[in-house]
Amino acid sequence: IYGNSRLNSPIEMSELLTNNFANQPHLTRNTRGNGVLRIPQYSLSQIKFLEELGEGAFGKVYKGALKKNGETQFVAVKALKENASAKTQADFRREIDLISELTHDNIVCIVGVALREEPLCMLFEFMARGDLHEFLMGRAPPSGKGLPPMRLLNIASNIASGMQYLASHHYVHRDLAARNCLVSDDFIVKISDFGLSRDIYSSDYYRVQSKSLLPVRWMPPESILYGKFTTESDIWSYGVVLWEIYSYGLQPYYGYSNQEVISMVRGGELLAAPANCPAPMYSLMRDCWKHTPQRRPNFEEIVNRIQEWINMGGCPEIAVSEAGTSGFGHRPS
Numbered sequence: 001i002y003g004n005s006r007l008n009s010p011i012e013m014s015e016l017l018t019n020n021f022a023n024q025p026h027l028t029r030n031t032r033g034n035g036v037l038r039i040p041q042y043s044l045s046q047i048k049f050l051e052e053l054g055e056g057a058f059g060k061v062y063k064g065a066l067k068k069n070g071e072t073q074f075v076a077v078k079a080l081k082e083n084a085s086a087k088t089q090a091d092f093r094r095e096i097d098l099i100s101e102l103t104h105d106n107i108v109c110i111v112g113v114a115l116r117e118e119p120l121c122m123l124f125e126f127m128a129r130g131d132l133h134e135f136l137m138g139r140a141p142p143s144g145k146g147l148p149p150m151r152l153l154n155i156a157s158n159i160a161s162g163m164q165y166l167a168s169h170h171y172v173h174r175d176l177a178a179r180n181c182l183v184s185d186d187f188i189v190k191i192s193d194f195g196l197s198r199d200i201y202s203s204d205y206y207r208v209q210s211k212s213l214l215p216v217r218w219m220p221p222e223s224i225l226y227g228k229f230t231t232e233s234d235i236w237s238y239g240v241v242l243w244e245i246y247s248y249g250l251q252p253y254y255g256y257s258n259q260e261v262i263s264m265v266r267g268g269e270l271l272a273a274p275a276n277c278p279a280p281m282y283s284l285m286r287d288c289w290k291h292t293p294q295r296r297p298n299f300e301e302i303v304n305r306i307q308e309w310i311n312m313g314g315c316p317e318i319a320v321s322e323a324g325t326s327g328f329g330h331r332p333s
């Protein structure tokens, strides 16, 4: 049931707590914002809660129907759990502060908030086809039909564009992985998860001295060794996402423990080419996994390289030769 709406007034920064990004554990912002946040504020009575989508870092995530200006729009509602500690509430508001400045076709954008009553809610554009990891797994051959080569290239291109945008705004994601990308109804892939939803895929994360959980399978040596997260470490993770795309959602270094993965990455052993991966695409992955961070391509170069393949009507379909595959191809037998 919808009630009367409040006006969609922009929120003053002062309504949203601090500008302190230093403690943001997950999405790092290197520059400070200024001014007024321009996301609309809604009242809870405008939001109809439909089914539950899952559990996020702050509480439950629902599919919702947002009524505004006589129209209904589907949204994903992230509701802050009841009895959240003051710190969690502050994190929730800081997350709004961070992400409300990001707008791009390949970023899951926040479309509004409802902060005047409890539960406090963030509203995101609704991504009907769910997360990219599930999407890929559901189409994995031989039981699934696979995806056309152009679809795979478009997925790779969408993520690279979203990351180029984030990098150009001095954001370091730190947790780029297929599970953190979402797929829209019209197959556009967008980068999501600016929170810490690590419980759902806990086997993808590694606990360092019982502190934070780390996605070691997506991390370069310098992040594993020194805890250094930069745009260059996001590039490495992007290479692993390419590997996930072309292997239809296999877990990187499948069959190895996190501790073993750490030794392998430190020892310079790289993932092998996924089955049927075109050689130029595998070559791009390997460029993203250059040991020296500065030698990895940047997102602009990656976007351009993939665009060239798209313009050619597809990535040249040269299979990676057996001789060219050293390292670890983790395909369950």
Ligand code: ADP
Binding pocket: 053, 054, 055, 056, 057, 058, 059, 061, 075, 076, 078, 108, 124, 125, 126, 127, 128, 130, 131, 182, 192, 193, 194, 195, 196, 197, 198
């Ligand atoms: P958080 O980032 O707060 O930890 P998640 O992003 O992991 O939460 O969301 C939890 C669940 O809700 C996931 O299963 C995810 O697929 C789903 N979800 C999140 N955002 C959207 C969205 N915009 N559209 C559709 N489903 C979403």
